Amino acid sequence: MLDGDPCSILENELVKPGKGQAFNRVKLRNLKSGRVLEKTFKSGEQLEAADVMDTDMQYLYNDGDFWCFMEPDTFEQHQATENAVGDALIWLSEQDTCVVTLFNGVPLSVTPPNHVELEIVETDPGLRGDTAQGGSKPAKLITGAVVKVPLFLDQGEIIRVDTRTGEYQGRVSSK
């Protein structure tokens, strides 16, 4: 917690002048605003831990303003803002299970599943018989994400993508 906002620590570097007191230069991401800031703390200084909780939830729908998630055990629903959904936006398809980070019971951030299977809705026509060769082309997926795929793939095919890197993992099936 920093100035009332939950933050995640991105980097923590020891700074110790030869004869001086040690301190830590810490790079933090404010989880509410997404802003990255640098702060210098005395070594050993204590910060309040943020009361955040990661919960598996099913993505239900987007009503135009909010993205709606549901806890599978209690059926309790949570509305996430566009800011909270953040980069997960381009990977979300209905019924997928995501990790929703709650801060004081409100969605703070959304982490998509590590792997998703999505349909290609737009790409250059496939080159048949080119399955062995390298080379790639951009393909737009049903959720809006654009990933690089091998040349032989076509519109309508379903592929598996790693959401952490945005990399194509393989073909799942044709529609």
Add this chain to the structure above:
Amino acid sequence: MEQVIQWQPGANMAALRQRSRVLSELRDFFQQRQVMEVDVPLLSMTTVTDLNIDSIEARNEEVAAYLQTSPEYFMKRLLASGSGDIYSLGKAFRDAESGRRHNPEFTLLEWYRCGWDEHQLMDEVAELIVTLAPEIAVRRCSYAELFIQHLQVDPHLIDLANLQSLAVASSSESWADETRANCLDLLFSVLIEPQLDDGLVLVYDYPACQAALAKCAEDSQGRQVSRRFEGFLNRVELANGYCELTDAEEQAGRFVEDQRLRKLSGKAAVTADQRLLAAMESGLPECAGVAMGVDRLLMQLQGADSIDQVMAFSWKRC
């Protein structure tokens, strides 16, 4: 998932070969100048009293002992015994110092020149660095010049309350009641160090409150300063040198002050090294001395961004 055991060195073979070459170049440099290498203990029954330097404790025959944080006290006892100019190239240990630029065990080059002052020694530091890296630029300026250039304040004259406000503005509220020395260190590290020029920057006339084992004096404008300097190589603190304090009585007083500060901040008491004091009473020759971090020097020569890349096995691999 299966844990991967890190048994390999952090430095690659090219980095290890360069380390070997640099260690031998350092020895050549001093041999050509008739400075004698000395090999002093790493394990001792006493250690430094510095507030901000913690020693790693060891035991020998049930008696508490310490891994040495620098060869300084032993070297001064040799100087007081008539050794003449000497250097030491070996290991030093500091507790709880791990990070991108720190390892609890590191290689330290330390040397003393009898009859020299800190400015003559700064010349030699520059000559040593230029021997290893001929292209390097060398700049020299006083601690006060840097504060005035970057922060528009005189570090020797600014009052404590204003200094604390600057420290708070640069980081956080928790600096509001810090000491003068700590506020100056913070401002230097956060606001000045990153702005230093490329190459070697030698900074002299440190504040009197950061004298450590240096003589104190008035500078050309009548301000109280310590005759201490530091060397920064590409904005990384590399070397710390003094026109050495030779007055045994003042040294004893500084030990007492260190012990008072250690007690205030809840640190373990350390007995002052009586053998060093006795040596100084018998007569430490007027001299200047400097310690240089060899691992950091290698980092800069190789453009490495972590100390792990220039050491065979840094602490996380031990």
